């Protein structure tokens with residue numbers, strides 16, 4: 208039965224996911240080949256299981272508040288959803304690879320018209336079932352749309368800046384045509400859709416096509432009948448979020464398919480920047496026959512602002528090489544050399560494979576392999592046979608050669624050392640604090656209080672002490688963060704100014720020596736390196752300031768307990784909260800005029816007349832091009848980072864206040880109340896010791 212295709216009128220809707228019945232996938236069950244790929248997760252699952260078991264012991268026989276807190280912590284353990292963003296040129300095979308990783312070839316339409324800019328996030332795993340929608344499509348914000356249609360996006364700006372008026376006009380006209388077409392497709396009121404989203408209870412192929420694929424190219428005069436409906440919303444859709452239920456999976460995973468970095472309006476570069484920023488891991492999909500060519504420089508610029516361990520390079524389409532076994536090492540060396548010479552992440556892991564082979568394995572149909580293709584596959588299989596640990600059947604072998612299992616195991620190892628480790632550590636700390644709160648409740652029982660104690664504890668005084676501590680710690684933190692922000696702003700500004708001056712001076716020297724007929728170029732790498740290191744200094748400073756505040760808050764709390772209960776502070780060791788991760792400053796890599804060698808630069812050069820005009824105009828143009836990067840760093844990275852650190856500290860203190868507030872109700876503050884409910888002292892001590900192993 209075909210899934211119930213909701214229309215606009217059916218909204219809003221909630222409900223469960225149905226996989227696409229149209230291509231006959233087994234709903235909610237991953238393909239056995241994909242399930243094989245989950246093996247790499249075992250160690251981290253064991254750790255998660257242990258923390259979860261301790262939490263269960265803590266809630267056994269405990270009061271309602273403790274049970275609730277433990278439940279929240281367990282939920283936080285299991286709801287983790289690491290995100291992986293796939294980036295690369297259009298047609299590298301990103302969509303095909305994502306489909307293969309999900310185990311459902313054809314899930315997302317491959318070969319989509321490259322005009323679309325939709326970032327598709329596939330939320331796969333046990334939590335997908337609980338999502339309030341099966342599919343959500345988010346439209347552009349009015350500002351994004353405006354920028355694209357009125358100014359022609361980045362390309363329009365660049366054309367305008369080069370002084371190429373006809374060029375800028377051409378871009379504007381193209382965009383005007385697109386806008387008209389969108390208006391025709393969606394009616395005059397389409398602008399009302401901007402900034403909103405459509406939710407659906409059921410995921411169907413038709414729905415994805417309607418929002419993700421443009422049915423026709425906007426330059427085409429007479430679109431095919433029916434194609435209008437197909438891409439109805441695709442022009443204005445920015446993001447698609449699709450839930451893929453996998454109830455039996457041990458962990459959620461979000462695979463994010465992006466449209467590709469090479470587009471005419473450079474709209475998608477901005478979109479890709481956002482997608483990388485929001486994920487912890489980024490898979491760069493390259494095509495084996497042009498792995499890192501000159502067209503990929505924009506890609507390298509983006510990923511060079513991400514740490515090597517957070518980038519994986521997947522060289523796709525090795526099925527199209529004449530001799531994969533012989534060529535792979537050569538390609539690997541050339542990628543390494545390119546990354547090295549362009550300041551890219553030179554230690555990034557490189558995986559070779561073929562989404563095409565993965566698809567054949569999943570479909571279980573090898574008839575698509577002709578003689579030549581089979582020979583290539585067999586040759587490669589022989590080459591890698593000695594690396595295989597066990598005998599594999601034909602389909603398993605092709606699946607293995609497709610590189611998908613290796614990509615999965617790489618992803619799992621990054622998740623293990625990154626997002627999962629941090630989440631486990633953070634939950635373990637919070638759980639230790641919960642246990643400490645419970646032992647304080649036991650210690651506060653009059654029967655357990657020291658003989659010298661006046662037989663009741665004053666929780667109000669403890670609350671007051673906590674408020675004082677909070678005011679002290681947070682005000683120092685605010686000051687430290689403000690200083691870091693201010694010095695980051697100054698440092699970035701200085702780097703920017705000195706870059707502009709140096710570049711302009713180099714231009715003047717060139718003009719002095721060679722005159723204005725000889726073309727000249729200036730490499731902006733220096734500016735990027737300065738901005739990156741300036742940002743790194745900021746990120747270190749705020750992390751240190753946050754960690755210091757966290758430590759002071761935790762120590763202060765231990766002392767509050769110790770003073771109230773007249774026991775040594777070491778009996779109530781409170782764990783400081785984990786500092787948030789700082790997102791990589793990917794926007795430093797965004798394309799600017801100086802990166803556009805070829806035509807753009809020649810045009811700018813040829814339009815300057817007169818020696819005197821060059822220097823100030825160049826200075827102004829590069830200033831206008833690079834200033835948004837500085838502003839973006841300060842407003843889009845530094846400030847949110849500060850807000851996040853403040854939030855973590857505040858949440859920690861609120862949590863501790865709640866624990867203090869229950870000290871009395873946990874049945875111990877007053878004389879005559881029977882012994883506390885909850886685990887015994889030894890159980891708590893044991894819990895703290897076991898959890899302590901996960902707190903690095």
Ligand SMILES: Nc1nc2c(ncn2[C@@H]2O[C@H](COP(=O)(O)OP(=O)(O)O)[C@@H](O)[C@H]2O)c(=O)[nH]1
Nearest residue numbers: 297298299300301302303317318524561562563
């Ligand atoms: N031969 C071969 N073709 C592939 C491979 N991966 C993708 N393709 C094909 O290349 C075209 C573009 O793929 P698509 O996944 O849409 O690329 P994207 O633009 O990067 O998302 C499609 O026709 C795919 O079938 C591969 O590994 N080998």
Ligand SMILES: [Mg+2]
Nearest residue numbers: 301302319466
């Ligand atoms: Mg695609």
